[in-house]
Amino acid sequence: MRKIIAALSAIGASVVLGAANETPLGEGDPMEVTDLGGRVLMVEGYGGNVAVGATGEGLVFSDAFLPESAPALIETAMATFDEAPRIVVSTHHHGDHTLGLAAFHEAGALSIGHTFMRHRIAERRFSDYRQDWVEPRAPELLPRMTYDSAFALHLGDQRIALVHYERAHTAGDTVVHFIDADVIATGDIFVNGVWPIIDHYAGGSVDGTLAALDEIIALAGPDTDIVPGHGPLASRADVIAYRAMLDEMRHAVLALQADGMSPEEIAEADPLAALAPDWRAWFTDSADVAAEMAREFARVAE
């Protein structure tokens, strides 16, 4: 039903045909492009997944990838649709979604993110995670435009809604909804088959993630294509299952916490690994997620 179309990699002419990747694509790996219909592509590459829509009045990208992979992403979409980049969204501030922005600015695109997403990278700040000061990113890596609550593009015959959800993966998340093409790019609020990151250092939370997933489930229909931040293309049913799994994990951690266990002890006990044995460890693993949840619930309880 879906056509996997050949794509050129950043480094050459290797062509990939076949099922979605089991492992994240690296710098030299070829991109994999899936035609979702309605003139929207899912591009999997170095940096995760990006949804690209053609509108007749320019291309709209849900994220920018990394500096090494952004140019090939732009070229592939331009070659497929014969349109120039018009809008590039940042679903959140993490580098794998945003460090490719300079190539998009050079190509003439307008970059858009949530106000917090830009604030996070435009100001010098002290990082509790690194225990050090972090300098602002270079101007060519900052979105030129930010929004607060909701935002809509009416480009050609494609309506595209940008929706912000509070404190989910970060405090500055945007979901990109290609309404006419029936495609939702979730950013990292939803990842498919990998252990999630819930970046509490940047305002993310488990409870916010669950609430955002509920909203995404409400936006989607049975035929909606869900492009996760990372991992293979998904359906509404996959998001529902993921939401149920996160909630189950939440209860598992809360139960141990009720027994008086500390976040460190909970990480040690690793109660979540058995719940999702198929999930791939990535930036995080099952013990990290358990500890992260335990810390959040302890903070909330204080």
Place this chain on the structure above:
Amino acid sequence: MLRLVSSIAAAALFAASAHAQTRAFDADIVVTDLGSGVFMLVGRGGNIGLSVGEDGAFMVDDQFAPLTPRIEAAVAEVAGSGDVRFILNTHYHGDHMGGNEEWADRGATIFAHENARQRLTEPQVSSLTGEEEPAADPALWPIITFQSGVNFYMNGENVRVMHVPNAHTDGDSIVYFEGAGVLHMGDVFWNGLFPYIDVNAGGTIDGYIRALDYALTLINEDARIIPGHGPLAERADVIAALDMLTETRALIAEHVRAGDSLEDTLAAQPLADYESFGGGFINTRRFIELVYTDLAARLVLSE
């Protein structure tokens, strides 16, 4: 001079329909340099704000379609090129967005509050004449919409676009060029003139008052304010408008609460102290009618 501009603009002020813009408008574009790459352009229709610099031109409102070549020449005069990258429509009225199609054809990306676009897509009933006006040509519709606000970071400026609810219409934006200290208020502020409250499009006098209150929190004594209509203003002019609106609201509300008819209210001449505001398109009588209509609908509901 001011009166002339207002009354000619009024001919198409309330028509978002394309045919209203085909009249042979012609006007010189008068450009005022406000510093830091920000300019005010006065032609015919709503006053234009313009920011120019290395990231391209950003324009607030675009008046009427036939004026586009002249506006383009004025932009080129100060920017070296007549290209405009972004246009923000402060609201849906034809004297503020009549040039949208021309500018979109020239490559501009046009923004507005979501209610402003929504009103362009549907027939509207004039708050003055009660006549139905057809939906605007789709070529005039802004292509990017927002709810609460957007910020642009360009030309070394932080350009803050903020929605102010239910003031002139239900889709108004004001635009603050933070670095330059210039605030473009669209039709939420008419300098020295009674403003038009488009009550059929969600406008209310309470929203006007809240919007001006809010504007005063943004600006200091040195700020320059571009009104939708009327000459360039300063903070004191906004305060004068706020005082007038607050007093008007109290005076007319008294009549509404007392159950006075519109005729009785007009006969009482409640705004005699503010006659000087009546020299524009909205004369004293019209203003009283609009405020009375607005308050009669809302006070009865809420009390």
